[in-house]
Amino acid sequence: MSPPLLEAKGLAKSYGGVAAVRGVSFSLAAGEILALIGPNGAGKSTCFGLLGGQVKPDAGTVRLSGQDITGAPPRRLFRLGVGRTFQIAATFASMSVRENVAVALLSHHRALARPFGPAAHHHHAESDALLDLVGLADQAGRASGELAYGDIKRLELALALANAPRLLLMDEPTAGMASGERIALMRLVARLARERNMGILFTEHDMDVVFEHADRVLVLDHGTLIAQGSPAAIRADAHVRAIYLGTGLTFAGDADA
Amino acid sequence: MTPLSNQGLETRLLDFIVAQFLTGLASACSLFLVASGLSIIFGVTRIVNFAHGAFYMLGAYVAYSLTERFSGALGFWAALVCAAAVVALLGVTMEILLLRRIYRAPELFQLLATFGVTLMVEDLVVLMFGPEDLLGPRAPGLKGAVDILGQAIPAYDLFLVVLGPLVLGAIWLAFHTTRWGILVRAATQDRDMVAALGVNQKWLFTSVFALGVFLAALGGALQLPREAVNHSMDMKIIVEVFVVVVIGGLGSVTGAFLAAVLVCELNAFGILILPQVSLVLVFAVMALVLVLRPYGLLGRADGAARPAIGTFITPWRAFTTRERAAVAGLVLLAALLPLGAGAYVLSVAAEIAIFVLFAASLHFLMGAGGLPSFGHAAYFGLGAYGAAFALKLAGLSMAGAILLGPLLGLAGAVLFGWFCVRLSGVYSAMLTLAFAQIAWAIAFQWVEVTGGDNGLLGIWPAGFAATPAGFYWLALALAIMGVAALRTLIFSPFGFALRAARDNAARAEALGIDRHRIQWAAFALAGLFAAVAGALFAFLKGSVFPDTLGIPLSVDALAMVLLGGVETISGGVVGAIAYKLLSIWLMSETEHSKLVLGAVIVMLVVAFPHGIGGAFTRLRDRLGGAAA
Numbered sequence: 001m002s003p004p005l006l007e008a009k010g011l012a013k014s015y016g017g018v019a020a021v022r023g024v025s026f027s028l029a030a031g032e033i034l035a036l037i038g039p040n041g042a043g044k045s046t047c048f049g050l051l052g053g054q055v056k057p058d059a060g061t062v063r064l065s066g067q068d069i070t071g072a073p074p075r076r077l078f079r080l081g082v083g084r085t086f087q088i089a090a091t092f093a094s095m096s097v098r099e100n101v102a103v104a105l106l107s108h109h110r111a112l113a114r115p116f117g118p119a120a121h122h123h124h125a126e127s128d129a130l131l132d133l134v135g136l137a138d139q140a141g142r143a144s145g146e147l148a149y150g151d152i153k154r155l156e157l158a159l160a161l162a163n164a165p166r167l168l169l170m171d172e173p174t175a176g177m178a179s180g181e182r183i184a185l186m187r188l189v190a191r192l193a194r195e196r197n198m199g200i201l202f203t204e205h206d207m208d209v210v211f212e213h214a215d216r217v218l219v220l221d222h223g224t225l226i227a228q229g230s231p232a233a234i235r236a237d238a239h240v241r242a243i244y245l246g247t248g249l250t251f252a253g254d255a256d257a
Numbered sequence: 258m259t260p261l262s263n264q265g266l267e268t269r270l271l272d273f274i275v276a277q278f279l280t281g282l283a284s285a286c287s288l289f290l291v292a293s294g295l296s297i298i299f300g301v302t303r304i305v306n307f308a309h310g311a312f313y314m315l316g317a318y319v320a321y322s323l324t325e326r327f328s329g330a331l332g333f334w335a336a337l338v339c340a341a342a343v344v345a346l347l348g349v350t351m352e353i354l355l356l357r358r359i360y361r362a363p364e365l366f367q368l369l370a371t372f373g374v375t376l377m378v379e380d381l382v383v384l385m386f387g388p389e390d391l392l393g394p395r396a397p398g399l400k401g402a403v404d405i406l407g408q409a410i411p412a413y414d415l416f417l418v419v420l421g422p423l424v425l426g427a428i429w430l431a432f433h434t435t436r437w438g439i440l441v442r443a444a445t446q447d448r449d450m451v452a453a454l455g456v457n458q459k460w461l462f463t464s465v466f467a468l469g470v471f472l473a474a475l476g477g478a479l480q481l482p483r484e485a486v487n488h489s490m491d492m493k494i495i496v497e498v499f500v501v502v503v504i505g506g507l508g509s510v511t512g513a514f515l516a517a518v519l520v521c522e523l524n525a526f527g528i529l530i531l532p533q534v535s536l537v538l539v540f541a542v543m544a545l546v547l548v549l550r551p552y553g554l555l556g557r558a559d560g561a562a563r564p565a566i567g568t569f570i571t572p573w574r575a576f577t578t579r580e581r582a583a584v585a586g587l588v589l590l591a592a593l594l595p596l597g598a599g600a601y602v603l604s605v606a607a608e609i610a611i612f613v614l615f616a617a618s619l620h621f622l623m624g625a626g627g628l629p630s631f632g633h634a635a636y637f638g639l640g641a642y643g644a645a646f647a648l649k650l651a652g653l654s655m656a657g658a659i660l661l662g663p664l665l666g667l668a669g670a671v672l673f674g675w676f677c678v679r680l681s682g683v684y685s686a687m688l689t690l691a692f693a694q695i696a697w698a699i700a701f702q703w704v705e706v707t708g709g710d711n712g713l714l715g716i717w718p719a720g721f722a723a724t725p726a727g728f729y730w731l732a733l734a735l736a737i738m739g740v741a742a743l744r745t746l747i748f749s750p751f752g753f754a755l756r757a758a759r760d761n762a763a764r765a766e767a768l769g770i771d772r773h774r775i776q777w778a779a780f781a782l783a784g785l786f787a788a789v790a791g792a793l794f795a796f797l798k799g800s801v802f803p804d805t806l807g808i809p810l811s812v813d814a815l816a817m818v819l820l821g822g823v824e825t826i827s828g829g830v831v832g833a834i835a836y837k838l839l840s841i842w843l844m845s846e847t848e849h850s851k852l853v854l855g856a857v858i859v860m861l862v863v864a865f866p867h868g869i870g871g872a873f874t875r876l877r878d879r880l881g882g883a884a885a
Contacts, residue, residue: 054763078769086767092760094824095753096572103757107769112754115746118575119753143572159768 003066005030005199006167011050011060020046022223023060030166031197033190035210038220039243044203045087047220048171051201052084053077064167078107083165087172087203089152093145097136097155100144101127104162126162134158134188150177154185161192168193170202174209182206186213211235219243269407276408281525282518283414283483286421289517290476291494292501293428293510294469300445300508301465304356305683307812308348308371309473310495311378315344316474317486318386321393324481330397341475348470352463355859360462362866365629365686369819370862372812375491376855382488384849393481413482420479424472425514432510441465445508496694496808499631500539503687504546506556515554536698540691544676547688551680571874573756573826575748591733595726603725604797605841610729610736611793613833616817618786620829621743623818625752626779627759628678629686632693633787633814635673638806639696640666640788641795645713655719655796659735662795663788669696670784671777678776690808697806712802716795732793739786740830746782747826755779820861822868831870 004027011024021043028034038044049055051062053074061070064080074084092100098120105123106112131137134154139147144155153173160168173189174182190213193200204210210217211231219227219240227237234240295309323336355370399416402409432438440461444451452458477490484490501520505512520539527538534541552558576584594606619633644662647653653661673692677685700707707713721727746752758765758772765772795801804810813836821832839857843850865872 052767074763074766075769075771078767084767086763090761090764090767092757092764094572094760095756099572099753103753103765103770104768106750106753112750112770112775115749115751117750118748119750120748122750156764159764163769 003063004028005032005065006051006201007063007066008051009061009063011047011062012058013046013050013055014058019223021050021057024220024223024225025060026218026225026228028167028199028201030199031193033193033200033202033213033215035214035217036201036203036220037205037207037210037217042220043223044220045171046223048087048169048203052082052169078163081163081166083160083163083168085153085156085160085168085170085173087175089149089156089176091144091152091155091159093143095144096141097131097144097147098127098140100155101130101158101162104159105130108163130158130161133161135184150181153177157185157189164196165198167199167201170200172203172205174204174206182209189213272406272408275406276410277525277529278522279405279410279418280414281522282421283411283417284524285514285517285521286417286424287476287480288494288497288501288521289421289514290424290479291473292498292505292513292517293425294472294476295498296502296505296508296510296513297428297441297472298466298469299502299683301441301448302356302360302462303448304367304371305365306371306469307368307495308351308374308378309469309498310491310493311375312344312348312470312473313477313494313498314382314486314488314491315347315378316340316477317393317480317490318382318391318477319343319474320478320481321391321486322386324394333394333397337475337478337481340478341471344474344477345467345471348474349463349467352466355863356466357459357462358863359866362862363823365623365815365823366819366862366866366868369816370859372816373855373858373862375495376851376858378855379488379491380849380852380855384852386486386488388488390485390487392485396482399482417479421514421517425510428510437464492808496690497539499687499690500543502553503684504543504553506553507683508557509553509555512553512555533702534698536702537695540694540698543691544688544695547680547684547691548676551684553684571878573747588737592730595729600725603729607725607729607732607797608794608841609834609837610732611790611797612814612817612837613830614736614739614793615787615790616814616821616829616833617740617743618783618790618829619814620818620821620823620832621746621786622779622783624823624826624828625747625755625759626776626783628776628780629682629815630677630689630783630811631686631815632689632691632808632811633783634806634808634810635689635693635696636666636670636784636787637791637794637810637814638666638700638801638803639669639784640791641801641805642700642707642713642791643788644792644795645716645801648716649713655722658716659789659792659796662792663785666788666791667781667785670781670788674777674780674784678773678780690811693806693808693811697803697808700803700806707803710803712800714800716801717799718796722796728797732797735789735793739789743786744826751775751778816858820858820868822865822870822872822874824867825870825874827873828868828870831873832868835869 006028009025011021012019013021024047036044036047046055050057053072053076056071061068063069064082069077069080092103102119102122105126106119109123111122128137131140134157136151136154136158139151144152147155153176157173174185177185186209189200192198214231216228217231217234218225219234221243227234227240291309291313295306298304298306320337320340323340324333327333327336351374355374356367359367359370396413399412402411403415432442440451440456444461448458497520501513501516504519505516523539523542527535531538546554595603598606615637619630622628622630640663643665644658646665647658647662648655673689677688680688701709717723718728722731754770754775757768758770758775762772791805794805817832817836818829819832820836821828821830840850840854843853847853861869867875
């Protein structure tokens with residue numbers, strides 16, 4: 001049997017005396033959409049940092065298709081086909097939307113070290129396709145710093161898709177977006193996962209988004225995985241309910257049940 | 258100094274060390290006062306107050322005139338405190354009238370404004386107090402010396418040794434027990450949040466500025482009994498203060514105290530133990546501290562700075578066909594200059610061309626790379642020395658010297674840049690300053706090779722470049738090619754990667770960009786182009802002196818870039834032409850060129866908060882928008 005696309009084993013990280021993540025293990029198959037949820041402070045962002053190379057783990061391993069990538073820097077993960085979006089959307093604010101995409105494409109094609117010839121002339125068709133995909137084609141010439149926040153999130157997705165990743169890590173992909181935009185963005189992501197057999201791990205606070213799009217859900221609390229399973233199973237899990245009720249959050253889906 | 262005899266040599270030596278240590282501590286007092294002021298101001302307002310040295314100098318001058326008027330023992334001390342208060346008022350005036358208008362301007366732009374003020378103050382003190390050194394009175398009651406272990410220590414020095422920690426304690430108490438102090442500490446961590454909580458930021462900034470300037474002026478006033486007051490003491494102290502603040506950690510008062518003691522003791526003992534490297538020692542230690550602790554001894558990593566709401570930069574774009582034609586026309590006009598100009602005008606024009614290239618190289622580093630440098634003259638000067646060595650030592654022709662000389666600047670940039678790109682923001686800029694000072698000190702002290710202060714002479718252009726017109730064309734051609742190359746770089750894939758790394762390091766890394774490597778390459782390139790300018794400069798002047806590596810030249814380049822506009826691609830070129838024309842013209846027209854130049858800079862800063870180039874861009878966008 002071939003190894004899973006992403007496999008975390010016994011990941012742990014402490015800040016000072018505080019254990020943010022303790023012994024987290026899970027795996028993600030190609031084409032699977034996996035949601036990582038948990039109350040504030042559960043360790044979601046630390047988990048993401050550990051997987052995305054921003055944070056070095058104290059213990060544990062991360063494997064990508066069997067290859068050990070524990071503590072690999074972000075730029076190596078990019079080369080290995082991992083795409084990443086950030087909780088606070090990160091783009092190149094002084095560059096236009098198309099130039100942002102050009103940076104990502106040039107990097108993907110390993111042409112960024114070239115010191116001559118206008119960069120804007122490269123990979124036009126590819127950048128058009130990416131901008132079309134995320135719905136930013138009509139804003140290609142605008143400064144990315146002046147985009148609305150939802151559009152910045154979509155631009156970030158375009159950047160993360162530029163290297164045709166096999167794994168996409170998305171930290172709160174729809175935070176700060178209007179509900180219509182959320183649905184459209186997640187539908188796009190789900191479609192890409194199917195079409196390209198791309199694995200997706202995402203964190204999300206909006207349970208509607210999680211239960212509608214995730215194939216499987218991981219629940220993190222106090223740095224420990226307390227449950228994992230299908231959305232229906234997680235929704236029914238008493239322990240998970242207790243945690244979320246404790247934070248005052250209820251599942252919107254329950255009203256219909 | 259007591260002569261050492263064989264008898265009891267070791268105890269005498271120990272006594273001497275104690276005495277030297279106390280002298281170092283006494284010197285640390287003033288340095289600490291000035292540095293803590295700068296550190297507090299930077300912590301809260303994020304302004305690198307270049308005028309801090311000028312306020313220190315004003316403190317000394319005002320204290321001098323007040324001690325002339327006030328009489329009696331009480332009069333002396335009252336004069337010191339009053340002087341500091343008067344200068345603090347001046348500082349507040351500057352903050353309200355000048356800095357408040359430009360808090361929203363790009364990073365470091367405020368430095369240009371305070372640099373303008375410094376130039377004005379330097380000329381003003383000469384106008385008001387005369388050019389001579391002024392000797393102040395000794396402190397009443399502390400005129401004598403105290404015998405400590407057989408060494409006579411001036412009583413005033415001991416007073417300063419005690420005063421330093423007292424001031425540190427007072428600042429600590431003010432910061433930890435008063436509401437104001439808590440706000441200052443909060444603002445140092447996150448000033449936007451403090452503003453969001455309803456604190457009146459304007460007056461918080463002003464009060465912090467008042468305290469910072471008061472401390473600087475008090476530091477100057479306290480030097481009155483120790484050293485003569487003169488009109489160049491501002492430059493001397495500002496460099497030391499930068500070093501202290503950076504070693505201690507920006508925003509940390511305790512760090513400033515520790516660093517002031519460290520620096521003064523290094524000075525006190527360095528001159529005894531290693532006189533040949535005494536000039537370098539402090540800067541070498543600073544470089545070492547920064548490499549080991551990138552935010553200084555007690556400094557903390559900056560919280561991520563939020564971009565101001567509503568400010569975004571228009572994406573850079575290449576010239577349109579019409580703009581290209583206009584630039585070609587200007588270049589043609591410049592090339593035709595020798596037809597109607599004499600030797601003097603041509604040498605001025607060649608110098609401007611050289612500085613256009615120099616400023617463009619710094620602009621590339623700061624604008625596209627996001628790496629501010631306070632020591633860019635290092636590579637300019639190394640290029641000049643490289644050309645001189647190639648000509649004098651290797652016996653190459655002028656062409657060979659201009660071709661190979663800059664490699665010395667490239668080597669320096671490769672070496673220093675490796676360290677600088679690993680730090681961020683002002684710390685990185687300060688490290689460039691330290692490296693430039695080290696390079697300067699080597700040129701100054703390695704007399705056998707560099708000729709030291711006497712420089713290297715007889716570096717004259719040959720062949721077609723021996724005529725003023727010929728040399729001007731050479732300088733113009735190299736400057737145009739250099740600027741064009743830098744512009745091409747900015748729009749090349751490499752330039753995109755560089756700008757991406759500047760805009761958002763985390764995103765760039767996640768897209769596979771090796772930020773350090775790309776910035777290192779940019780640093781080396783900027784150094785190479787600066788070195789080409791330096792090599793030309795050596796042939797323009799016919800000589801090379803250590804001041805081609807000096808801080809004033811680095812500051813000039815910085816002023817050119819900021820004046821032209823960091824955010825505009827042509828900022829370096831525009832700034833260099835404006836600044837150089839202005840300063841050369843003023844030098845020939847008035848004896849108070851610094852006063853006028855400073856005033857003009859201050860006015861330009863207020864009128865064009867995005868630099869001259871930025872003003873052009875805005876005008877073009879507005880006209881273009883109306884036409885479309």
